Amino acid sequence: MAMMAKMRGLAPAFIITVGVLFVLFMVISDSNVMEALGGRTNNVGSINGVDITYQEFQAALDQQREVRRQSGQEVDDEQIDQFRNQVWDFVVSQILIEQQVKRLGITVSDEEIKDIILGDNPPTFLKQNFIDSVGNFNRELYENALFDPQNEQALINAEESVRQFRLNEKLQSIILASVNVTEDEVLRKFIDQNIYVNDAEYASISLSIFPDSIIQVTDEDLRKYYEDNINKYKESPKRKLKFVLFGNQPSKKDSQLVIKDLDYVKSNFEGEDTTNFKYYVEIYSSQSYSKDTLAMSSFNTEAIELFKSAEPGDIVGPVTAPEGVVLYHFLGTITTNDAMARASHILINKEGDDEKNLVEANTVYNQLIAGAEFEELATEKSGDPGSASRGGDLGWFGKGKMIKEFEEAVFNGKIGEIQKPVKTSFGYHIIKVTDRSNKKYIVEKIVNAVKQSATTRDERYNAANDLSYLANKNGFEKELGLMNYNNQESGYFTEDSKSIPGIGVNERLVKWSFENGLNSVSDVYKVAQGFLVATISEMIEGGIIPFDEVKDQQKPNAVRINKLVRARLLAEELRSKLNNDLKKITELDPRFTVKNTGRFNSETNIPGIGKNYTFIQASIYAEPNVILEPVEASTGYFLVKVISKSSFDSTAYSMQSSTIRNNIIQQKKRTLVSLWLNALKEKSDIVNNMHLFYGY
Numbered sequence: 264m265a266m267m268a269k270m271r272g273l274a275p276a277f278i279i280t281v282g283v284l285f286v287l288f289m290v291i292s293d294s295n296v297m298e299a300l301g302g303r304t305n306n307v308g309s310i311n312g313v314d315i316t317y318q319e320f321q322a323a324l325d326q327q328r329e330v331r332r333q334s335g336q337e338v339d340d341e342q343i344d345q346f347r348n349q350v351w352d353f354v355v356s357q358i359l360i361e362q363q364v365k366r367l368g369i370t371v372s373d374e375e376i377k378d379i380i381l382g383d384n385p386p387t388f389l390k391q392n393f394i395d396s397v398g399n400f401n402r403e404l405y406e407n408a409l410f411d412p413q414n415e416q417a418l419i420n421a422e423e424s425v426r427q428f429r430l431n432e433k434l435q436s437i438i439l440a441s442v443n444v445t446e447d448e449v450l451r452k453f454i455d456q457n458i459y460v461n462d463a464e465y466a467s468i469s470l471s472i473f474p475d476s477i478i479q480v481t482d483e484d485l486r487k488y489y490e491d492n493i494n495k496y497k498e499s500p501k502r503k504l505k506f507v508l509f510g511n512q513p514s515k516k517d518s519q520l521v522i523k524d525l526d527y528v529k530s531n532f533e534g535e536d537t538t539n540f541k542y543y544v545e546i547y548s549s550q551s552y553s554k555d556t557l558a559m560s561s562f563n564t565e566a567i568e569l570f571k572s573a574e575p576g577d578i579v580g581p582v583t584a585p586e587g588v589v590l591y592h593f594l595g596t597i598t599t600n601d602a603m604a605r606a607s608h609i610l611i612n613k614e615g616d617d618e619k620n621l622v623e624a625n626t627v628y629n630q631l632i633a634g635a636e637f638e639e640l641a642t643e644k645s646g647d648p649g650s651a652s653r654g655g656d657l658g659w660f661g662k663g664k665m666i667k668e669f670e671e672a673v674f675n676g677k678i679g680e681i682q683k684p685v686k687t688s689f690g691y692h693i694i695k696v697t698d699r700s701n702k703k704y705i706v707e708k709i710v711n712a713v714k715q716s717a718t719t720r721d722e723r724y725n726a727a728n729d730l731s732y733l734a735n736k737n738g739f740e741k742e743l744g745l746m747n748y749n750n751q752e753s754g755y756f757t758e759d760s761k762s763i764p765g766i767g768v769n770e771r772l773v774k775w776s777f778e779n780g781l782n783s784v785s786d787v788y789k790v791a792q793g794f795l796v797a798t799i800s801e802m803i804e805g806g807i808i809p810f811d812e813v814k815d816q817q818k819p820n821a822v823r824i825n826k827l828v829r830a831r832l833l834a835e836e837l838r839s840k841l842n843n844d845l846k847k848i849t850e851l852d853p854r855f856t857v858k859n860t861g862r863f864n865s866e867t868n869i870p871g872i873g874k875n876y877t878f879i880q881a882s883i884y885a886e887p888n889v890i891l892e893p894v895e896a897s898t899g900y901f902l903v904k905v906i907s908k909s910s911f912d913s914t915a916y917s918m919q920s921s922t923i924r925n926n927i928i929q930q931k932k933r934t935l936v937s938l939w940l941n942a943l944k945e946k947s948d949i950v951n952n953m954h955l956f957y958g959y
């Protein structure tokens with residue numbers, strides 16, 4: 264029975280093995296999609312005509328979720344959309360690979376599988392349960408388990424895993440057959456990693472020494488630059504969208520539900536001993552237990568007002584806080600030397616002139632002294648929109664949190680008194696100190712995060728659907744006006760864009776944008792921020808931008824090219840006169856001085872130069888004590904003379920070359936497989952209908 268249990272215990276390993284067989288081929292990205300037409304299909308999508316049913320895809324989701332669970336990674340609600348996309352891409356990759364295996368006629372015989380399973384070194388996932396505590400493989404126990412009739416199904420699963428693994432090995436060998444590493448590549452990598460320039464002298468021939476005024480650029484020069492760089496002026500078709508976003512943020516009802524739940528928790532404490540509050544935290548809180556001594560700035564004003572009338576041992580709340588809704592167990596206060604204050608202010612800074620701002624500030628101050636409501640004037644007049652929405656209230660804060668002049672006024676002023684305008688770099692502040700304290704509160708707390716509920720999500724999805732339907736009938740702008748929705752606008756994007764500026768990654772929406780015309784209204788699309796409905800607000804067709812439209816833009820580029828030619832000629836002239844002594848350059852031309860680099864290699868940022876690949880490579884491969892040919896940089900040219908560098912260690916090269924070669928090969932293989940799979944996806948007919956089943 265123990266032997267049978269060992270074989271059956273392999274089942275999770277089979278799942279994981281199948282799950283990782285294609286990791287090498289995985290490149291996570293959104294797949295191309297097309298809308299399903301007509302009635303609802305049972306297929307989540309298809310790959311080159313091979314249908315993926317909802318049941319098959321759901322099974323893949325469940326399988327990959329189990330793999331994550333076994334590795335300690337749960338998929339929460341916020342990750343589910345991304346997780347589905349990853350599993351979809353996994354399924355697409357798997358099927359494309361299977362199709363290529365079939366197309367190439369790759370097979371694995373039963374004899375090959377037998378040799379692998381019964382060979383001298385069986386697959387790790389099979390033999391791992393038959394290794395003892397000292398690391399010895401129990402061959403006899405392994406073979407007995409394999410041939411036990413009770414383990415027939417487990418053996419079939421094992422054979423299938425081995426078959427898939429071997430098929431992929433053969434496919435990889437075909438794909439990677441062309442991968443090769445030359446001796447020059449190995450040598451260059453060794454030099455990059457091991458050779459240091461101990462010091463080098465250099466002089467910079469900067470483009471800035473040539474004033475723009477001496478550079479004459481003709482229309483012919485501009486046209487030549489245009490024609491030489493014509494690819495810069497190819498403009499792809501572009502689109503821009505207007506859209507309404509129905510966000511992921513929780514609703515007021517969601518907050519109220521959490522408050523209601525914590526009210527229920529609080530009611531359970533009535534008449535109970537709360538000394539073991541930690542027990543309730545462990546049951547009800549989304550955060551771990553802690554006993555904290557916190558300043559007033561750690562709480563919102565509602566909580567502080569409740570603390571003022573609470574006795575040690577009372578349960579305070581629930582109240583809203585940045586981390587969610589909180590229920591506090593109030594344990595008391597301590598007095599500290601850290602003074603805290605609560606203040607409101609009205610900021611006057613809208614006049615664009617200091618004197619006018621002061622006049623306006625004094626006018627507002629006089630209105631307040633005459634009896635005007637501070638909160639009303641703050642809402643109406645303040646240039647600080649954050650506090651203005653709260654009637655000027657800034658909440659509690661300590662010293663060092665505000666600008667100096669403001670802080671001095673708050674901590675020296677009388678509570679309840681409206682102060683005369685105080686000037687800071689932000690403008691003029693009319694300040695009212697509402698409270699001060701040097702207390703800290705000792706609390707334990709139960710925290711419940713407020714998240715969007717399924718009900719709220721459905722309501723917003725339905726609202727988005729309604730907008731899409733009505734906007735298609737009556738027009739996008741008209742419905743926005745009627746429904747009073749906020750209208751947002753994306754940036755421009757092309758058909759090849761993975762992401763839409765202002766919206767994010769959604770290749771299905773990109774595809775829709777280029778399949779429909781101006782003012783078309785979309786269905787509901789799921790994006791990272793929620794649901795959206797879009798209309799195509801601008802369409803720009805592609806092509807080569809005419810020379811006359813970009814002519815004026817060419818001048819800075821043409822001027823720079825002219826300067827580069829001049830700098831190169833000057834550098835060559837100076838080099839020819841230096842007689843291999845770079846320090847003489849100042850004598851020849853006082854505009855230039857010689858600097859030293861210090862020690863560097865291919866990974867070094869050189870002071871004053873940075874990580875200039877051309878400069879570094881030229882120096883590493885240079886013969887010492889010879890002024891090099893001018894080295895081009897973005898700022899002009901360098902004249903460089905390597906003083907000394909580390910010598911080439913042939914013994915170290917012999918020892919490291921094999922490892923370097925293998926590393927380069929592995930990097931090339933990863934890159935080639937990635938390119939191969941991406942190319943395969945681009946030319947394949949991939950249909951993604953997940954939105955029909957998962958609400959986007």
